[in-house]
Amino acid sequence: MSDSVSSILSQIRSYQNQLGTRALEPVQNPGAIDFGQSAVVKAPSFGETLQNAIQGVNTTQKEAGALAQAFELGDPRADLARVMVAAQQSQVAFRATVEVRNRLVQAYQDVMNMPL
Numbered sequence: 176m177s178d179s180v181s182s183i184l185s186q187i188r189s190y191q192n193q194l195g196t197r198a199l200e201p202v203q204n205p206g207a208i209d210f211g212q213s214a215v216v217k218a219p220s221f222g223e224t225l226q227n228a229i230q231g232v233n234t235t236q237k238e239a240g241a242l243a244q245a246f247e248l249g250d251p252r253a254d255l256a257r258v259m260v261a262a263q264q265s266q267v268a269f270r271a272t273v274e275v276r277n278r279l280v281q282a283y284q285d286v287m288n289m290p291l
Contacts, residue, residue: 183278186271190228228275232268239265
């Protein structure tokens with residue numbers, strides 16, 4: 176069970192690295208103020224991280240759809256290679272999201288089936 180949880184966390188961290196955000200990092204001293212900076216930076220919650228990952232997949236799919244539509248309408252900036260690459264990127268992102276969801280569900284089921 177711990178392997179599946181570790182795998183899920185590593186996948187979420189890789190999503191965050193792709194999106195350029197920091198998350199699931201432990202806050203060293205929550206509530207402490209660093210006077211060298213103007214604001215305290217907190218790590219986003221698990222829900223925020225998951226929401227950002229899903230929004231990233233949604234954005235990728237919308238961009239791929241818009242590029243495909245531009246190609247169909249004859250836009251010279253939308254060549255076939257770019258359309259195919261965008262479609263593949265959105266497909267891979269969606270599959271990765273579904274896999275993370277499946278592993279989260281499996282980890283949840285493993286925890287719920289643990290004997291007391």
